[in-house]
Amino acid sequence: MEIRRIREKIDSIDKKIVELISKRAKLIKKIGEIKRKRKLSIYVPEREKEVYRKISQYNPGPLPDEYLKNVYREIMSASLALEKELTIAYLGPPATFTHLAALKKFGSAVKYTECSNITEIFTEVEKGNADFGVVPIENSIEGAVSHTLDMFIDSELKICSEVYLEITHYLLSRKKNxxxxxxxxxxxxxxxxxxxxxxxxxxxxxxxxxxxxxxxxxxxxxxxx
CATH class of the missing domain: 3.40.190.10 (Periplasmic binding protein-like II)
Structure with missing residues (x-):
C-alpha cells in the first residue's frame, strides 16, 4: 500500500510537469514566431548556456546537475524543433564520435544528416541543406584536427558553439588472439x-x-x- 500511495504522488507530480512543459512549449512557439519575423537565429548558444546555468542554481537535489542537464537537453531539443525543424550535418555513419557529440549538443528532436567526410559537412551548411554542422576540431592527445582547421580558412562559416566529449577506443575483432x-x-x-x-x-x-x-x-x- 505504501508503494501505491507513493506512486500516486509521483503520477500527480508527472501531470504537473507535463502541464508546465506544455506551457513552456507555447511560450517557445511565440518566441519562434518573433525570431522568424525579425530573421533571428533559432539556435542561440548563449541562451542555452544560461538555461543550464540556471537549472544548476535551482537544483536542490538529489539529482546531480549533469543528470538534470540531460533532461533539459531533450526539452530544449524539442523546443528547437517547435521553432524550426533544424537539420544538423555530422561525420557519419551513425554512432561516430561526431554523431554522439551532435546528440549531446542538440538532442534527439532535431533532424540529422550524415556526411562521408568533413568537407561535405561544410558544403551542406554552406548550401543551406543543413542549419549547423558538427566537426571534430581538437583532441587532448593528437591536438588539432588539421583538415577541419583548413576548411575554416577557406570557408565563411564560423564556430558558434562547442561540445566536449570523452573518447574511449576499443579494438574489435573476430580473432581470439x-x-x-x-x-x-x-x-x-x-x-x-x-x-x-x-x-x-x-x-x-x-x-x-x-x-x-x-x-x-x-x-x-x-x-x-
Missing part, C-alpha cells in the same frame, strides 16, 4: 591516439585509414582478418 590480426581499420586521428598501444600489442598489423571509427566497425564485421 591479437597476433592473428592482420589489419586494423580506423580514422587517422585514432591511430595517432593509440599509436603506442598498437606498436606494442600488434606491431605487424597493417593500419588502414578510413573516414571514421563507426565505418571501421562496419568493415570489421565484414572482414575476417
Amino acid at each position: 591479437l597476433s592473428d590480426i592482420r589489419r586494423v581499420y580506423s580514422n587517422p586521428q585514432v591511430f595517432g591516439q593509440c599509436r603506442r598501444w598498437l606498436e606494442k600489442n600488434i606491431p605487424a598489423a597493417e593500419l588502414v585509414e578510413v573516414s571514421s571509427t563507426a565505418r571501421a566497425a562496419q568493415i570489421a564485421v565484414e572482414e575476417p582478418d
Whole structure:
C-alpha cells in the first residue's frame, strides 16, 4: 500500500510537469514566431548556456546537475524543433564520435544528416541543406584536427558553439588472439591516439585509414582478418 500511495504522488507530480512543459512549449512557439519575423537565429548558444546555468542554481537535489542537464537537453531539443525543424550535418555513419557529440549538443528532436567526410559537412551548411554542422576540431592527445582547421580558412562559416566529449577506443575483432590480426581499420586521428598501444600489442598489423571509427566497425564485421 505504501508503494501505491507513493506512486500516486509521483503520477500527480508527472501531470504537473507535463502541464508546465506544455506551457513552456507555447511560450517557445511565440518566441519562434518573433525570431522568424525579425530573421533571428533559432539556435542561440548563449541562451542555452544560461538555461543550464540556471537549472544548476535551482537544483536542490538529489539529482546531480549533469543528470538534470540531460533532461533539459531533450526539452530544449524539442523546443528547437517547435521553432524550426533544424537539420544538423555530422561525420557519419551513425554512432561516430561526431554523431554522439551532435546528440549531446542538440538532442534527439532535431533532424540529422550524415556526411562521408568533413568537407561535405561544410558544403551542406554552406548550401543551406543543413542549419549547423558538427566537426571534430581538437583532441587532448593528437591536438588539432588539421583538415577541419583548413576548411575554416577557406570557408565563411564560423564556430558558434562547442561540445566536449570523452573518447574511449576499443579494438574489435573476430580473432581470439591479437597476433592473428592482420589489419586494423580506423580514422587517422585514432591511430595517432593509440599509436603506442598498437606498436606494442600488434606491431605487424597493417593500419588502414578510413573516414571514421563507426565505418571501421562496419568493415570489421565484414572482414575476417
